[in-house]
Amino acid sequence: MDAKALKIEAARAALGYVESGMRLGIGTGSTAEEFVRLLAEKVAAGMKVIGVPTSERTAALCRELSVPLSTLDETPELDLTIDGADEIDPALSLVKGGGGALLREKIVAAASARMVVIADQTKLVDALGRFPLPIEVNPFGLKATEIAIAKAAAKLGLSGPLVLRKTGGETFVTDGGHFIIDASFGRIPDTRALSDALHAIPGVVEHGLFLGLATVAVIAGTDGVKTVHPTR
Numbered sequence: 749m750d751a752k753a754l755k756i757e758a759a760r761a762a763l764g765y766v767e768s769g770m771r772l773g774i775g776t777g778s779t780a781e782e783f784v785r786l787l788a789e790k791v792a793a794g795m796k797v798i799g800v801p802t803s804e805r806t807a808a809l810c811r812e813l814s815v816p817l818s819t820l821d822e823t824p825e826l827d828l829t830i831d832g833a834d835e836i837d838p839a840l841s842l843v844k845g846g847g848g849a850l851l852r853e854k855i856v857a858a859a860s861a862r863m864v865v866i867a868d869q870t871k872l873v874d875a876l877g878r879f880p881l882p883i884e885v886n887p888f889g890l891k892a893t894e895i896a897i898a899k900a901a902a903k904l905g906l907s908g909p910l911v912l913r914k915t916g917g918e919t920f921v922t923d924g925g926h927f928i929i930d931a932s933f934g935r936i937p938d939t940r941a942l943s944d945a946l947h948a949i950p951g952v953v954e955h956g957l958f959l960g961l962a963t964v965a966v967i968a969g970t971d972g973v974k975t976v977h978p979t980r
């Protein structure tokens with residue numbers, strides 16, 4: 749089974765968490781897109797849900813497939829968010845933001861009673877940090893913010909390249925108008941300490957560590973789909 753097929757299997761299994769009448773946070777990325785496609789089939793068959801998309805990209809796909817949408821301002825409390833991840837550890841701490849949507853994803857997940865993460869088995873890790881950590885920053889004072897990130901990381905014994913994300917040769921700009929610095933720190937032993945240190949930097953808007961947000965992960969592998977609960 750190829751990676752796309754595994755993503756579809758995880759997305760299909762996550763549909764089991766969706767009930768008619770729910771207010772849904774809808775994630776971003778290739779796995780979340782498979783979920784949107786399957787959700788659209790359920791909606792066409794009569795399921796009543798209202799979705800809050802976590803990116804303009806997801807919003808466009810939902811509109812194309814006639815999945816009813818709301819905004820977080822109109823619908824500020826959600827029953828469930830379904831989203832992908834770049835890395836998932838045994839506590840269900842996540843790295844997200846490979847697609848640049850981490851800020852809206854985190855706001856939506858925090859407004860949801862539950863968050864189901866969908867992924868193929870390659871996303872499971874023993875410790876977060878193999879995937880570069882996306883850090884969303886304000887364009888103002890970019891260099892100063894980068895220096896502050898490096899200093900904060902060094903205090904925690906972390907170091908590595910900080911790379912301003914580009915796409916097609918241009919600086920990548922998030923839906924919120926911010927930039928992303930991808931931080932290759934390697935293994936992050938204390939994710940909470942790094943999260944707190946990054947939040948203390950004024951130019952950092954948000955980062956891609958999702959701690960204590962995911963309630964369950966639905967992981968598709970070559971031997972089937974399994975449900976993972978956080979080990980705390």
Ligand SMILES: O=C[C@H](O)[C@H](O)[C@H](O)COP(=O)(O)O
Pocket residue numbers: 775776777778779780831832833834843844845846847848849850853
């Ligand atoms: O910003 C993007 C999101 O955090 C995605 O959920 C994450 O990058 C995983 O994406 P994919 O399902 O394409 O691997």
